[in-house]
Amino acid sequence: MFSLQVLLIAILAGIVGSILGLGGGIIVTPALTLLFGVSIEHAIGASIISVIATSSGSAIAYIRDRITNLRVGMFLEIATTIGAITGAFIGGLIAPNLLYIIFGLLLVYSAINMIKKKKGDHQEAVEMHPAAAKLKLGGSYYDKAVEQQISYNVGNVYGGFGVMYGAGIVSGLLGIGSGSFKVMAMDVFMKLPLKVSTATSNFMMGVTAAASAGVYLLRGSIDPHIAGPVALGVLAGATIGAQIMQRMKSKTIRMIFIPVLLYIALQMIYQGMGLDK
């Protein structure tokens, strides 16, 4: 019974995670701790597994349908992995409270930016950044919602790279996929279309999470009784979500994304101010 309930929650997490590029941890962790009374250690272990499952499950469709920008993903992965190592190092040195607040505010900033941006499914005119041209980051994808091939340029490569480094630090510190920062770096800074941003964020998150998953496994945080059903459910959910997302309007995705982003931001600020204790 327990396995079946976990499986159902995991399917939902996989669908939401793959559409928003957030990995599914935002649903799996609270559901396991609040609904099933799972310890936070085992919930985080299952959350890491759900990030990888969302990433691999949705990447099959997103890559095949050429929504994911592999080059952007690979290039930015340098920043996130180095950031993750940095985060693991400074984790023991500084109190994460200040970082929680800084990153929370950064998310609020990007949410406001996303609200202001009234762009629909068409990209606003973006100058191709010289570094983006050199790295061949531009691309195009077929949008099933508007039934159109959409070409796009890539702007502000350095800004995006910097935010990705920050996203990596957050991953290393908190052991999360930090998909919200990844989507922000690509959508707000580099001006990629939202669908390309969430698909590429999904792709990248698995790589970042895999680096820490091994450690969690050997430490004994990954309980097969919980993580097994989570993995299967999320894989199924992510496969479904990857199909749904392509048919959704970018505007709809944005309207779901912004409240979720604000929620994560406020939670981080709340935690940073020590109000949760």
Add this chain to the structure above:
Amino acid sequence: MSDNSSIQKDNSQIQDVELAVSRWLRVGVLISAAVIILGLILFFIQGSSGYPGDYYPHSLPEIFTGTIHMKPYAVITTGLILLILTPVLRVAISIWVFVREGDKLYVIITSIVLIILIVSFALGKA
């Protein structure tokens, strides 16, 4: 968008990469899912995890021998390990495809990612 034609050309070049990565990813995901399902089925048939109490194996030798003896929790964990390895496999395959396409810049970029990933694995264990 004056260089639209060059974007189109790049797209056809990276199409191969994408299809190859997607195909191998599917193989990895299906194998890991099958192993996890096998473990869960064994768990329900045998009615036990194969280990006393709430214990579950979490060292590699223990998981390996448990899997050979078809202990349910060990089999599930093996499936989870295979799942964890799929993103690493994804990066490794991308290197191979970029090599085949002669895209030196991305062979270097992707190799850097793989090296950092391996370093972080090593650091994580310490």
